Amino acid sequence: MPILTADMSAGTLVAWHKQAGDAVKRGESVALVETDKGLIDVEIFVAGVIEKLLVEPGTTVPTGTPLAIVREAGGIAAAAGVAAAPPPAPRVAPPPVRPAVGSGRLKISPLARKLAADLGIDPGSVRGTGPGGVIRREDIEAAAAARSAGAPRTGLDRQGRLRQAIGAAMARSKREIPHYYLSHTIDMHRATAWLADENLQRPVTDRLLYGVLLIKAVALSLREVPELNAVWRGPEALPSEGVHIGVAISLRGGGLVAPALHDADRRSVTDLMRGLRDLVKRARGGGLKSSELSEPTITVTSLGEQGVESVLGVIFPPQVAIVGFGKLVERPWSVEGRIVSRPVITATLSADHRVSDGHRGSVFLDALDRRLQEPAAL
Amino acid sequence: MTREEVEAEVLRALGEVAPEADLASIRHDVGFREQLDLDSMDVLNFVIGLHSALGVEIPEADYPKLATLDGCVGYLLAATSERLA
Numbered sequence: 001m002p003i004l005t006a007d008m009s010a011g012t013l014v015a016w017h018k019q020a021g022d023a024v025k026r027g028e029s030v031a032l033v034e035t036d037k038g039l040i041d042v043e044i045f046v047a048g049v050i051e052k053l054l055v056e057p058g059t060t061v062p063t064g065t066p067l068a069i070v071r072e073a074g075g076i077a078a079a080a081g082v083a084a085a086p087p088p089a090p091r092v093a094p095p096p097v098r099p100a101v102g103s104g105r106l107k108i109s110p111l112a113r114k115l116a117a118d119l120g121i122d123p124g125s126v127r128g129t130g131p132g133g134v135i136r137r138e139d140i141e142a143a144a145a146a147r148s149a150g151a152p153r154t155g156l157d158r159q160g161r162l163r164q165a166i167g168a169a170m171a172r173s174k175r176e177i178p179h180y181y182l183s184h185t186i187d188m189h190r191a192t193a194w195l196a197d198e199n200l201q202r203p204v205t206d207r208l209l210y211g212v213l214l215i216k217a218v219a220l221s222l223r224e225v226p227e228l229n230a231v232w233r234g235p236e237a238l239p240s241e242g243v244h245i246g247v248a249i250s251l252r253g254g255g256l257v258a259p260a261l262h263d264a265d266r267r268s269v270t271d272l273m274r275g276l277r278d279l280v281k282r283a284r285g286g287g288l289k290s291s292e293l294s295e296p297t298i299t300v301t302s303l304g305e306q307g308v309e310s311v312l313g314v315i316f317p318p319q320v321a322i323v324g325f326g327k328l329v330e331r332p333w334s335v336e337g338r339i340v341s342r343p344v345i346t347a348t349l350s351a352d353h354r355v356s357d358g359h360r361g362s363v364f365l366d367a368l369d370r371r372l373q374e375p376a377a378l
Numbered sequence: 379m380t381r382e383e384v385e386a387e388v389l390r391a392l393g394e395v396a397p398e399a400d401l402a403s404i405r406h407d408v409g410f411r412e413q414l415d416l417d418s419m420d421v422l423n424f425v426i427g428l429h430s431a432l433g434v435e436i437p438e439a440d441y442p443k444l445a446t447l448d449g450c451v452g453y454l455l456a457a458t459s460e461r462l463a
Binding site for chain 1 (some may be wrong): 396397398415418422423425426429435439445
């Protein structure tokens, strides 16, 4: 069971797309898994033949549990089997040393004790994975997530579990990541005028939203400040070769998910728009792929539709930055000594101070502004 | 097409983008966005749904005319009768 979201600790196998004896290709969807973020197609990262399925549909298993045995194309049976998606966060949990319960005083870190109280978890029921079986913060988070995963699948509970998963990821982000914040107001009149002209010539099915221009401009600007397009792997934040933009999509009834638009810097705005429409549809209706959830290298969030002018995002671990956009608004704007009315947007950057600083962040926002003044080049 | 037929198509297209909505309780004179919390992607998909069902070309500049059920039905009635004329 792959880790598909930052704080996922268990998932329910809903259905197999393949059976024992079937050949599989790298990148192929092999199973449907339910997580707090919805139904997700799990892709396989080796080519070969499925030798044995290890988990029955309907079963909830912890992350890291082998789902199947695959004989790789070279003839080697991979016991770890499918679901070899790279985990999004360094969450290497060593096997439990011994339970911390039943031996007198409970061995638990102060942070874990507080978190347990906050989440309503009985620490006495949690197995510690720290030195000497000490219960650590991660154990409490895992217990909370497992409790959620095992809850009945009603609509209300599902919302509750989603909220809990988001809360756990965001709380961890705010605890561990030293955020800094920058904001910059951008004149959008060239971009909106270009968009209006462009959409006049397009069939309705290929029309663009200005949001896709923002995504493309972010992707291109990251080439100038590549350290913002990075993910933590162990102790290091490694710049990513691809620009995979996690697009924050609000779900009907509450909650959000941020699947990746892959290689956003190299795709045309038309192609990105099609990808975005497809992503929104699947995020809200089910059918996201495991790689889409585990591979974003930076997130873009836009709350503009909700009528606010700026949003200061919380970084989604293991990423190191999130870009926010507010509502497009008409404002007085000074142009060559004259005050004119212009559509403007407030772009913000929340970034990890361990990886970059305000100067580099401002270089990024400056590049973003510059890109949006040349919409035809996006 | 009759007003009732056009309205039924509008509600069907709306149900596609907001499946959780109680379509029977949609107020005719209040904006869809306010009632159903639609974003710009929903609006685009709604317009694409209307285009597919009714064959009407809806320029982007006319989107504001589609903001309410009454506005939408009036606009589409005019557009479909023009197309048939």
